[in-house]
Amino acid sequence: MSLGAPxxxxxxxxxxxxxxxxxxxxxxxxxxxNAGVRVPPGFALTTEGYRRFxxxxxxxxxxxxxxxxxxxxxxxxxxxASASIRARIEEQPFSAELEDLVAERYRKLxxxxxxxxxxxxxxxxxxxxxxxxxxxxxxxDTFLWIRGVDEVLHHMRRCISSLYADRALAYRxxxxxxDDRLAxxxxxxxxxxxxxxxxxxxxxxxxxxxxxxxxxxxxxxGESVVSGEVTPDHxxxxxVTLDIIDRTISQKEICYxxxxxxxxxxxxxxxxxxxxxxxxxxxxxxxxxxxxxRIEQHYGRPMDIEWAVDKDLAAGGNIFILxxxxxxxxxxxxxxxxxxxxxxxDYILTNMLAGKRLS
Amino acid sequence: xxxxxxxxxxxxxIPGTEGWERMYPYQYQFVTDDPVRxxxxxxxxxxxDGLHYPEPxxxxxxxxxxxxxxxxxxxxNRIFMVPPVRGVDHRVINGYVYISPVPVxxxxxxxxxxxxxxxxxxxxxxxxxxLEARWKVxxxxxxxxxxxxxxxxxxEMEDLRVVTDAIGESQGYHLLKNYDxxxxxxxxxxxxxxxxxxxxxxxxxxxxxxxxxxFPSMPTQRVTQMxxxxxxxxxxxxxxLKKLARLAVESKIDGLFAGDADWxxxxxxxxxxxxxxxWLDALETSRQPWFNVSTGTGWFHHDRxxxxxxxxxxxGIRTYIGKIKQGASIExxxxxxxxxxxRITAEYRGLLPDDATRKQFDELLGTAKxxxxxxxxxxxxxxxxxxxxxxxxxxxxGAILKEHGVIADVEDVWLLRRDxxxxxxxxxxxxxxxxxxxxxxxxxxxxxxxRKGVMQKFKEWSAPPAIGTAPEVIQxxxxxxxxxxxxxxxxxxxxxxxxxxxxxxxxxxxxxGSPGVVExxxxxxxxxxxxxxxxxxxxxxxxxxxxxxxxxxxxxxACVTDVGGVMSHAAIVCREYGLPAVVGTGxxxxxxxxxxxxxVDGSTGVIAIVDEAAAAPEAPPLRAAAGGGxxxx
Numbered sequence: 001m002s003l004g005a006p007x008x009x010x011x012x013x014x015x016x017x018x019x020x021x022x023x024x025x026x027x028x029x030x031x032x033x034n035a036g037v038r039v040p041p042g043f044a045l046t047t048e049g050y051r052r053f054x055x056x057x058x059x060x061x062x063x064x065x066x067x068x069x070x071x072x073x074x075x076x077x078x079x080x081a082s083a084s085i086r087a088r089i090e091e092q093p094f095s096a097e098l099e100d101l102v103a104e105r106y107r108k109l110x111x112x113x114x115x116x117x118x119x120x121x122x123x124x125x126x127x128x129x130x131x132x133x134x135x136x137x138x139x140x141d142t143f144l145w146i147r148g149v150d151e152v153l154h155h156m157r158r159c160i161s162s163l164y165a166d167r168a169l170a171y172r173x174x175x176x177x178x179d180d181r182l183a184x185x186x187x188x189x190x191x192x193x194x195x196x197x198x199x200x201x202x203x204x205x206x207x208x209x210x211x212x213x214x215x216x217x218x219x220x221x222g223e224s225v226v227s228g229e230v231t232p233d234h235x236x237x238x239x240v241t242l243d244i245i246d247r248t249i250s251q252k253e254i255c256y257x258x259x260x261x262x263x264x265x266x267x268x269x270x271x272x273x274x275x276x277x278x279x280x281x282x283x284x285x286x287x288x289x290x291x292x293x294r295i296e297q298h299y300g301r302p303m304d305i306e307w308a309v310d311k312d313l314a315a316g317g318n319i320f321i322l323x324x325x326x327x328x329x330x331x332x333x334x335x336x337x338x339x340x341x342x343x344x345x346d347y348i349l350t351n352m353l354a355g356k357r358l359s
Numbered sequence: 360x361x362x363x364x365x366x367x368x369x370x371x372x373i374p375g376t377e378g379w380e381r382m383y384p385y386q387y388q389f390v391t392d393d394p395v396r397x398x399x400x401x402x403x404x405x406x407x408d409g410l411h412y413p414e415p416x417x418x419x420x421x422x423x424x425x426x427x428x429x430x431x432x433x434x435x436n437r438i439f440m441v442p443p444v445r446g447v448d449h450r451v452i453n454g455y456v457y458i459s460p461v462p463v464x465x466x467x468x469x470x471x472x473x474x475x476x477x478x479x480x481x482x483x484x485x486x487x488x489x490l491e492a493r494w495k496v497x498x499x500x501x502x503x504x505x506x507x508x509x510x511x512x513x514x515e516m517e518d519l520r521v522v523t524d525a526i527g528e529s530q531g532y533h534l535l536k537n538y539d540x541x542x543x544x545x546x547x548x549x550x551x552x553x554x555x556x557x558x559x560x561x562x563x564x565x566x567x568x569x570x571x572x573x574f575p576s577m578p579t580q581r582v583t584q585m586x587x588x589x590x591x592x593x594x595x596x597x598x599x600l601k602k603l604a605r606l607a608v609e610s611k612i613d614g615l616f617a618g619d620a621d622w623x624x625x626x627x628x629x630x631x632x633x634x635x636x637x638w639l640d641a642l643e644t645s646r647q648p649w650f651n652v653s654t655g656t657g658w659f660h661h662d663r664x665x666x667x668x669x670x671x672x673x674x675g676i677r678t679y680i681g682k683i684k685q686g687a688s689i690e691x692x693x694x695x696x697x698x699x700x701x702r703i704t705a706e707y708r709g710l711l712p713d714d715a716t717r718k719q720f721d722e723l724l725g726t727a728k729x730x731x732x733x734x735x736x737x738x739x740x741x742x743x744x745x746x747x748x749x750x751x752x753x754x755x756x757g758a759i760l761k762e763h764g765v766i767a768d769v770e771d772v773w774l775l776r777r778d779x780x781x782x783x784x785x786x787x788x789x790x791x792x793x794x795x796x797x798x799x800x801x802x803x804x805x806x807x808x809x810r811k812g813v814m815q816k817f818k819e820w821s822a823p824p825a826i827g828t829a830p831e832v833i834q835x836x837x838x839x840x841x842x843x844x845x846x847x848x849x850x851x852x853x854x855x856x857x858x859x860x861x862x863x864x865x866x867x868x869x870x871x872g873s874p875g876v877v878e879x880x881x882x883x884x885x886x887x888x889x890x891x892x893x894x895x896x897x898x899x900x901x902x903x904x905x906x907x908x909x910x911x912x913x914x915x916x917a918c919v920t921d922v923g924g925v926m927s928h929a930a931i932v933c934r935e936y937g938l939p940a941v942v943g944t945g946x947x948x949x950x951x952x953x954x955x956x957x958x959v960d961g962s963t964g965v966i967a968i969v970d971e972a973a974a975a976p977e978a979p980p981l982r983a984a985a986g987g988g989x990x991x992x
Contacts, residue, residue: 211574243962344726
C-alpha cells in the first residue's frame, strides 16, 4: 500500500494517468471535467480503497484458496465458486473509516446537487490498462437510481464482487491473467434526470465528414436512442462554426423516465402533442456541439459521446456528458486513395475530366 | 429524371402570341421541321436560365444573350480547348432562355484536347495578374470608345463642312455605320467579359469540389467564406456614398438632405449653398465612373444606372447620414470578416487528413483567391459601367427612329431585334436622303403594339425550370457553379413541376447564402427604388440585388432573393456584413408579403413564415404555419 494514495476521490481529481487508481471510466470522466466539459458530479472508491476493503475483511487468502482448488473448465464448479466468493465479499462490512469516507462524499454530493439522498449510478471502473480487451472482466456492472448511503455501500460491494463473476473468472483463466494484479475502482455519480438525451458523433457517421458534429436526440433517457427504439431527432452541426446546417424532427413515440416508486427507468409513451416537437433547443444543440468539439480537441480524435439534459437543473448549466469514447468505424478506415496531383491546374483537369455525375 | 419534351412545351402556345418566334434570332428556335435537329433537341437537357433572365427577354436585350452564347462557347471550345466540353447551346421559348452545355463525346478527341488545354489555360493561370492588368486597359479603352461614339442626327441640310472639308460622307452614312460600331463595341466588350471568366469559374468550382469531397456536409457558403474579405470594386459605389455622407456631415450641409426632396430640388438647394461646393465637386468625381453602377443586374434595358436615377444614390446617402448622426458605424466590418475567414480556413485546413491533402488545399485556395477579384470585378466594368452607357446610346438611336415616325416612343426601341433596328435605320436614312416617308412608319408601330401584348403574356407564363433529357454527367463549370445544376437541384426542379400552380406554403427553400438565423418583419422590394421604404431591422425580400442596393444592407437584418447562387451579390454582401441570407428561392417575392414575420435561416437555406397576420392584405391568407422548431415548455 503506497502511502498517501487516497481511498476515495472526487471525479474532478481524476486524470488520464489516474487509471491505476480509479480505472478507465472514472479517469476518463475526470479528464472530461478538467477539459471544461460538464459531467454529472461524483466520486470514486479508488483501487486503494478496494485493497483496504479486501485487506480489512481478511478474505484475500480465503478467496485465493477457493480459486486454487478450482477447475476452470468445469462450468458448474466455476459458477458455484463465483457465487460463494461473491457472497463472501458482499457480506463483509466496510470498516468505519471507509464507511465514513464514502458517507462523507455522498453527503457532500447530495449538497452539491441540492438533493437529499441524491440518486446515483454506482458502477465498476476497471483497471484493465495492461489488457487490450478492456471488457476482460465482462463486469462493467452498473447500478442505477441508487439512493442513500447504505444502498451506495451495498452496491459498491456488488461492484467489487463482480470481479469474481463466473465469466470474469473463466476469461482470466483462459488468458492466464493472474488474480494477484486484480484491482477495481467503483464510481458513484449523480443520475442525470434526463429531459432529453442521446448520442453525438464528432464526425458524420454516414460519410466520415470530420467538419460536422451529428447529434441524435430524444425525450427521456438515452436508452431509447441507443437501443434504436425511437427514431431520434437528428441534427447536423458545422464543427467549425457551430451553426446547425441540417435538422430532421422525428416522431418520438416513447421515452424512458424514472419510475418514482421503484426508482428504475421504464418506457412510457410520449404525449401525442409532444411527439413531433424538437427535443433539444437550438441553443442546447450549439452548446452540446461546442462540448463535443472540446472533447474531440482534448482527445485529438473523433469521439462517440453520450449526453443528457438534466431536468433537475437550470438551463445554461444542465447539459451533461455521460460518456465519451473514441469513434472506431471511420477512424479505423484508411482514407480513400484519391490522387492529389498537387498543382491546381492538374487537379482542375483531372476532376473536369471526371465530370459531375448526375443520377 | 423526367422533364417535359421541349417541342411539346413550345407547342402549347399562349393564345394571341402566335408568331412570337420572329422576335428572336431564328437559330434560337426549337424546331420540328428538321428531324436531326429536333432529335438533338429532344435528347438534350435544357434548363431555364432564370439566374440571368427572371423575366422574358425583350427582342433587343437578346443582344447580351447572343453575345455570351458566342463568347462563353468560343473560349471553352475554340480558345482554351476545355477537354470534355464545347460551348453552351441556347434556345428560347416564350421569351425565356433555355441553355445546355454541349459535351465532347469522343474520348479520343477529349484526349487530344488535353495538352492544348494545359498549355493555354495554364498560361492564363500562371500569368493571371499580369494578363488581368492588360484586360483592364483593353476594357477601359473599349468603354472610352463607347463614350466617344456619336449617334448623329439627320439634318435637313448637311453641314457646310461636308463640302468645304470634302468629307465625302453624309450623317446618314455615319448613323448606319455608328450603329454598327455601337453593336460591335458591345460584342467586343463581351468577348473580353469571358476572357478570364471560364477559367476563373473553373478554379472556383474545383476548389469547391475539392472541399466538398473532403467534407461532404460542408455548406458551399463556408467555402466561399474562405475567399471573402478580398477587396473588390463592387463595394466601391457604396463606399462613395459613405464618403459623400461623411462629407455632408463634416461640411455641415446634412440639414439640406433632411426630408424627402427629390434630387433636382436638393441639387438646386446645394448649388445655392456656398458650404456645399466641395461636396458637389466630390459628387462629380464619384459619379464617373462609380455612379454608372446599374440599379439592376445591368442585363436589361430597364436597369437604369445611378447616374440615370439619382434618387437611388440619394436614398443611400440619406441612410448613411442618418447613421452617422446617430453615432452608428457605417463601415463594413472588414477586419472582423477577415479574422473569421482566417479562423475558418485554418480550422478546416486542420481537419484535412494529411500533408498532401493540405498542400492541394493550399494550391486550390490560392488559385481561387487569385481569380476571385476578376470574377467579381468584371461585373462592374461590363454589366454596369459599359451596359449603362450602352443602353443610353441605344436610346439615342431610338430617339432618331421616333423622330422619323418609325416608333412612337423611345422606349419602343427595345421591342425590335438589333438587326431589325439596323433595317429600320436603313429605311429611315434612305427615306431621309430621298425625301420620302419611311415605310416603317406604317409597319413598325403596329408590330410593336402587338409585341407589347406578347411580352405581357410572356411575363404571366411560368417557364418550366428544365426540359428535355437529363444527362448522367455534367462537366461544364458554369453549369455547375453558376446555375447550380446538381442532382439536388434537378430533383427540386422535378418536384416544382409536380407542385400545383399557386399552391401556398409556409416555408420556402433556397440556397444557404450567408449563415445565421434571425426573425423579423419582411419588406418586399421589387426594385431598388423601393429600398427607400425599408425600415431599420427589416428583412429584405428582393428579386435579386446588385451593387446599387448596397445601402440597403446597412439597414436590414437579413436578405432573401428569388434568383442567385452563393456567389450572387446578396450572398457575398451579407457575408461581408455578417447578415443571414437565403438566395435563389425562386419565388420569394411572390409568396412573401411586406409585414409578414419571417424566420430566415441562412445556414440551412430555409425561410419560415412565422406570422402572416401583419402582412399587407392583398393576397389570400396562407395556410397556418407548421409548428416551428421550438419546444413547448
